[in-house]
Amino acid sequence: MDQEKEIIQSKAETQDEILLAALKLFAEKGYFNTSLTDIAEAAGIKNTSAVYQHFKNKQMIASQLYTNIFDSLNISIDDIRRRSQKSSEQLRGIVDLFFKLTDDAPDVMQFLLILKLNEFLPEEKPVLETDPFMKIIKIIQSGINAGEIRNINPFLVNAYFFGIINHALELVLTGALDKKADAYLAQTWLTAWNAIARK
């Protein structure tokens, strides 16, 4: 029994190593510039063959990353929505999360913000149709209904707000801004919120 468990865990660990290596390489060089050989090597495996023990093909690695990242984001957003009622506070929670992820897990944010997912995952939902982003639209809609946020197309509100947030984070991710994301959080939040708040 113990042995069986060990084997299973070991398999799961290798899977995670592959996913982690792939995420890092995709973030660094893009999906198409990353070969399975690169991934295997970075995961500490000598051949591409062993990778197929864990994933059907290269695309499924990316697909699994997509699922993991959006699921985890979804859970975080549920959490944030549970913790406070006001749209402004919920959005603030999401911004805090994004800035934290940029500093602590830049590869994840690179995957979320910079990679063109539909280019190599054509059958997955476009980002705007995923659960977490539909929940963000709901938050915005609530804010509009409550008079907190300007009464314009929620998608446009989203574009204004996350245009500012994401673009600032992209500069951090690409190294164009030299400090940690956290250093720009307060000011960027204020600017983004003011852009959509009802005056």
Place this chain on the structure above:
Amino acid sequence: MDQEKEIIQSKAETQDEILLAALKLFAEKGYFNTSLTDIAEAAGIKNTSAVYQHFKNKQMIASQLYTNIFDSLNISIDDIRRRSQKSSEQLRGIVDLFFKLTDDAPDVMQFLLILKLNEFLPEEKPVLETDPFMKIIKIIQSGINAGEIRNINPFLVNAYFFGIINHALELVLTGALDKKADAYLAQTWLTAWNAIARK
């Protein structure tokens, strides 16, 4: 002489057709999902071979597009800077141009805003180091000096301003917003300008 000229012009025309076809396909499916066969076909040529008459390889097609688009943008921005002195008016000119291009030449804007150029053109300058974008930073710096624009890191100002503009245009380009870009111009400009203007 006339005949020679004709031949030369015909050659140039074919080149343009290849460039146009490539731009369209890159914008549609991305660089890596576009094969030379696709490009040749879309350009009305039956084989990839003829393409090599005009370009050394696939990357050089993209490189030529890069040069053409950024050169043209550079000229437009010089024009805009010449026409008015105030930073606000110059930025407004650039925004007008971007919205116009989104409606009239969406492929060009897709190339500028959405494609990850460094993924397939690693030896070209990153967008932020190109002439047109360095001129935008200069415009912002002038605005700060003149007291028109908030006195913060010009790159951050750029992120705030063009974060809003570009994100809104991306929604139009991807079809998430259903009207022409022009329909969102007035409001988006105001929001973006207010985000960076000194109050």
Place this chain on the structure above:
DNA sequence: GTCTATACGCCGATAGAC
């Protein structure tokens, strides 16, 4: 200047020993 035909290499993917 465009065609037919073809070479070449890389990478994704499989078979089968251990």
Place this chain on the structure above:
DNA sequence: GTCTATCGGCGTATAGAC
């Protein structure tokens, strides 16, 4: 579950006729 070996295919690129 990972290794060695190898296949097949696609896409880039070239040679050479017309």
